[in-house]
Amino acid sequence: MSTIISILVTYNQLLLSQINELLIFIAKNIPLKAPKYDMTSPKYKKLTVDKLPIIKTFEHLDYNQLLNEYKLANGKDKKPVNPRGKNPVAPDTVCPRCGAPHNYIYDNAGGRGQLCCKVCDLHFSKNKVDFKTALFICPYCGHALSKKKDRKNFYVHKCVNKKCDFYLNSLAKLSSEDLEEYKKDKHKFKLHYIYREFTTNYFDVDLSSMPKGATTLRFRNFSSHVMGLCLTYNVNLGLSTRHTARALWEIHG
Numbered sequence: 033m034s035t036i037i038s039i040l041v042t043y044n045q046l047l048l049s050q051i052n053e054l055l056i057f058i059a060k061n062i063p064l065k066a067p068k069y070d071m072t073s074p075k076y077k078k079l080t081v082d083k084l085p086i087i088k089t090f091e092h093l094d095y096n097q098l099l100n101e102y103k104l105a106n107g108k109d110k111k112p113v114n115p116r117g118k119n120p121v122a123p124d125t126v127c128p129r130c131g132a133p134h135n136y137i138y139d140n141a142g143g144r145g146q147l148c149c150k151v152c153d154l155h156f157s158k159n160k161v162d163f164k165t166a167l168f169i170c171p172y173c174g175h176a177l178s179k180k181k182d183r184k185n186f187y188v189h190k191c192v193n194k195k196c197d198f199y200l201n202s203l204a205k206l207s208s209e210d211l212e213e214y215k216k217d218k219h220k221f222k223l224h225y226i227y228r229e230f231t232t233n234y235f236d237v238d239l240s241s242m243p244k245g246a247t248t249l250r251f252r253n254f255s256s257h258v259m260g261l262c263l264t265y266n267v268n269l270g271l272s273t274r275h276t277a278r279a280l281w282e283i284h285g
Contacts, residue, residue: 082198085177085189085227086169095132095151112136113150119143122158129154170225172198177227185232191225198225 102110112135115121119142125134127149140148145157168177168189173196181188191198202223206214214221261284265276 080222082225082227083171085225086171086174088167088169090129090167093130093152095127095130095136098130098151110136110151113138115139117142121147125158127152127154128156168227168229170196170198172196172225177225186228186230189227189229196225199223 099110113121115138117139119139121134121137121139123134125137125147126132127137130149130152132149132151136150137147138150140146140155146155147158148155169175170177170191170193173191173193175191175193175196177189178192179187180190193199202221203211206221210221214223258280261280262276265271265279266273271279
């Protein structure tokens with residue numbers, strides 16, 4: 033009897049060894065089918081928060097001081113602009129950064145709207161009058177972010193640079209099927225760097241004026257554990273409300 037058992041044990045070990053070698057062969061030579069939904073794809077990253085942008089402050093200068101510094105450094109005065117084109121600068125134009133008058137400002141784009149200050153080298157638009165005190169810079173490519181959406185409590189700033197590393201890396205992660213879908217419906221994907229500038233000052237919120245229970249996580253009919261399960265199935269796993277209710281009933285009773 034002991035001989036039969038030892039033979040069976042030896043045969044069982046031989047089978048396990050062959051199964052192990054077969055699994056190694058399959059893993060090395062037979063590619064497994066990729067999952068239908070790749071959760072690392074940029075298609076499913078609309079709710080992810082990107083890192084903070086670089087904030088560049090708009091420094092105000094004095095053109096008289098800059099002219100004096102130029103004279104001390106070069107031994108001569110900086111000459112005003114001698115306009116020769118067909119698009120002279122309006123007399124009421126002033127540089128928004130240093131305050132230089134129009135005789136130090138020239139048309140830099142042939143009448144298309146861009147002006148340049150000869151004193152501080154600032155390029156600006158003659159039609160833009162609301163200059164910000166701060167500018168948001170993309171941390172991946174160094175380009176200025178463009179304000180794309182104006183929501184109730186925040187602004188959406190987006191990097192529209194097609195050569196941005198963030199955009200190129202996100203584009204390279206798309207599968208062939210997702211790439212075809214991206215060409216048809218670009219709004220479904222988050223490929224560009226996005227920053228949300230919140231306009232609400234939460235330090236000025238009067239908590240005493242808010243409805244009772246609005247600042248707590250206490251629920252009237254269900255415990256916080258049940259509500260956490262509902263949010264996990266509905267948000268993290270992407271289940272519908274019907275499937276969420278079914279999962280709660282079948283898994284947790």
